[in-house]
Each structure stands twice: as C-alpha cells, then as structure tokens.
Amino acid sequence: MKRHPVVIGIHGLANKPPVDEKTRWWKAAIAEGLARNEEMPDAGFAFEFVYWADLRYEAPLTEAENREPYRPYDGAGPLPGGDEAPETTAKDVLAPVYAGIDTIEKMTGVTLVDDLILEHRFDDLWHYHVDQAFARRVRARLAERLRAFRDHRILLVAHSMGSVVAYDVLRMLEREDPSLRVEHLVTAGSPLGLAKVRLKIESEHGRPRVPDTVGQWTNLADGDDVVAIMGALKAVFEPNGRGSHVVDRRVVNGYRRPDGEPNHHKSYGYLRTPEFSRIARGFANPSLAIPRARERA
Known part of the structure; x- marks a missing residue:
C-alpha cells in the first residue's frame, strides 16, 4: 500500500528567490486555493520542491529585484474558474497563426521561429536544450526526489519549463526505473506544444505520448x-x-504584480485556480492539517 500522498513541485523559467522562500510561496498558493475553492482552510499536505535556478544563476533574486512575489488574492470565496474565462484571448488570436508556422516547422524540421522564441524569450529552455551537462543536472534533481518518494502517492506539479524537464525525466524513468509511478501529473503554462520542443522529444524519446510512469495528466x-x-x-x-x-x-x-500589472503565466496564479484545487484536494493529508486557533488555545 502506498504511504501518505505528497505534492512535488518544479519551477519554470528565469531566476527565482531563494529556495526556502520560493518553497513557502508555492505551498502558500496551493493552501490558499484549497481554502477558497474547496473550503479547506486547514488543509495539510506534504510538499517537496525541486529548485534548479541555482544551476543557471549565480545568486537568487533579492527582495528588491523580485517584481513578482506571492501575495494572497483580495476578497473571499472561490476564485474564477475556466468557465469564467474571457471569450477571446491571446491564444484564440495567436494560436491559429502559430499553428501554421508549427506545421511548416514540423514538416521541414527547420524551426527558425521557435529558435528565435526560445533563445530570446525563453533562454533558459534554449540553454537546457543545447547544454547537455546542465540538462542532466536539472533532471537529476527531479529524478532523485521522485525516487525518494516512490512509495507515496505523488502529485507532480510542473510549471512552465519545469513541464519540459518533468516530461523528459518521466520518459527517462520509463526505461531506467519502470516500477516508479506518478499518480497525477499537472502541467501549467507549459511550452510542450512548441514544435521545437516536440522535435527534441522525438529525437530523444520517440513519438510524443503520455509517459508510462503517469496515471493521469492534466494540462492547465x-x-x-x-x-x-x-x-x-x-x-x-x-x-x-x-x-x-x-x-x-x-x-x-489572475495573478497581478504589486504594481497591478497582470502576469497570466505566473505559477502562483495557476496554483490557486479552482481546477488545480480540485486535484490537490485528493492529495491533502488530514494528519498534517493545521490546527485551528481555538484548538490551540
């Protein structure tokens, strides 16, 4: 029988605050979503965080440098769900254009547009694809953590570039450790749909498919x-x-920076969505519940 559930997170692109702070903020965002969307204000859950920014950057972001700290949402009650999304978004306008580019890139194997996007907009992901030593070190951190909790029910949450790392590691573990299982993989703000990324997957792992190590995969x-x-x-x-x-x-x-500017890619915003909270509810651990104030008195 599997032991208690654990949520394992891996972050995405760009430099980050120190690991302890980033870990607290991810956990706080998940707890906030459970409280507001699932009426679980005292939810407890085991949480592990895979931090790799130090492999790419000399020093973490300072408080003064960090424009996007975790802040709880204003108000109370459930947060907006996908059924409340705007009818027309950037994806509806830009995705058809990119789909045409994507088809050409896939047919020819020439990914000039994706190369430009990755090198200048997502340079960490570009570096991950060209520097094999760096990629091995990042993958090793996630693989080690998954193996450490192989006897637990695992919810793996991978944001942004972290979803590419997670996918590669899970396909790698199919071959190296086929008995390891991730009960639920959640990808959020994932670039796995880019032609360049899919070509890299095909060259290393074969046809893109759900890893055999995964029971469920939800993409937000x-x-x-x-x-x-x-x-x-x-x-x-x-x-x-x-x-x-x-x-x-x-x-x-719905994440907004302290100056009010929205960032629809931010991890904290994804971790507080009702869609993610419904999944996280199944991995809450009653034995780790936070005692209520009146019970502590």
Missing part, C-alpha cells in the same frame, strides 16, 4: 499565457500503454 493553460500559446496538448501527446491521456483545462490565472 490560461488563454492569455503566451508561454502556453498552443494551449491544448491532447492532440499532440498520444495516450500511453495504459490508456492515460492528456486532459486539457482552460483556467483563469
């Missing part, structure tokens, strides 16, 4: 998140041998 994408411009992944990744397929969910990522 805000329509205005340009990193997830292709949005739906079900059409790209075939089911695995057990019939598990990608379930795409359109969400509302």
Whole structure:
C-alpha cells in the first residue's frame, strides 16, 4: 500500500528567490486555493520542491529585484474558474497563426521561429536544450526526489519549463526505473506544444505520448499565457500503454504584480485556480492539517 500522498513541485523559467522562500510561496498558493475553492482552510499536505535556478544563476533574486512575489488574492470565496474565462484571448488570436508556422516547422524540421522564441524569450529552455551537462543536472534533481518518494502517492506539479524537464525525466524513468509511478501529473503554462520542443522529444524519446510512469495528466493553460500559446496538448501527446491521456483545462490565472500589472503565466496564479484545487484536494493529508486557533488555545 502506498504511504501518505505528497505534492512535488518544479519551477519554470528565469531566476527565482531563494529556495526556502520560493518553497513557502508555492505551498502558500496551493493552501490558499484549497481554502477558497474547496473550503479547506486547514488543509495539510506534504510538499517537496525541486529548485534548479541555482544551476543557471549565480545568486537568487533579492527582495528588491523580485517584481513578482506571492501575495494572497483580495476578497473571499472561490476564485474564477475556466468557465469564467474571457471569450477571446491571446491564444484564440495567436494560436491559429502559430499553428501554421508549427506545421511548416514540423514538416521541414527547420524551426527558425521557435529558435528565435526560445533563445530570446525563453533562454533558459534554449540553454537546457543545447547544454547537455546542465540538462542532466536539472533532471537529476527531479529524478532523485521522485525516487525518494516512490512509495507515496505523488502529485507532480510542473510549471512552465519545469513541464519540459518533468516530461523528459518521466520518459527517462520509463526505461531506467519502470516500477516508479506518478499518480497525477499537472502541467501549467507549459511550452510542450512548441514544435521545437516536440522535435527534441522525438529525437530523444520517440513519438510524443503520455509517459508510462503517469496515471493521469492534466494540462492547465490560461488563454492569455503566451508561454502556453498552443494551449491544448491532447492532440499532440498520444495516450500511453495504459490508456492515460492528456486532459486539457482552460483556467483563469489572475495573478497581478504589486504594481497591478497582470502576469497570466505566473505559477502562483495557476496554483490557486479552482481546477488545480480540485486535484490537490485528493492529495491533502488530514494528519498534517493545521490546527485551528481555538484548538490551540
């Protein structure tokens, strides 16, 4: 029998605050979503965070440098769900254009547009694809953490570039450690739909499909998140041998910076969506519940 559930997160692009701070903020965002969307104000859950920014950057972001700290949403009650998303978003406008470019890139194998996007907009991901030593070190951190919790029910949450790392590691573990299982993979703001990324997957792992190590895969994408411009992944990744397929969910990522500017790609916004909270509810651990104030008195 599997031991208690654990949520394992891996972050995405760009430099980050110190690991302890980033870990607290991810956990706080998940707890906030459970409290507001699932009426679980005292939810407890085991949480592990895979931090790799230090492999790419000399020093973490200072408080003064960080323009996007975690801040709880204003108000009370459930947060907007995907059914409340705007009818027309950047994805609806740009995705058809990119789809045409994507088709050409896939047919020719020449990915000039994606190369430009990755090198200048997502340079960490570009570096991950060209520097094998760096890629091995990042993958090793996630693989080590998954192996450490192999006897637990695992919810793996991968944001942005972290979803590419997670996918590569899970396909790698199919071959190296086939008995390891991730009960639920959640990708958020994922660039896995980009032609360049899929070509890299094919060259290393074969045809894109759900890893055999995964029981369920849910992909969350805000329509205005340009990193997830292709949005739906079900059409790209075939089911695995057990019939598990990608379930795409359109969400509302309402994160705003302290100056009020929105960032529809931010991890905290994804972690507080009702769609993610419904999944996280199944991995809450009553034995880790936070005591109520009156019970502590």
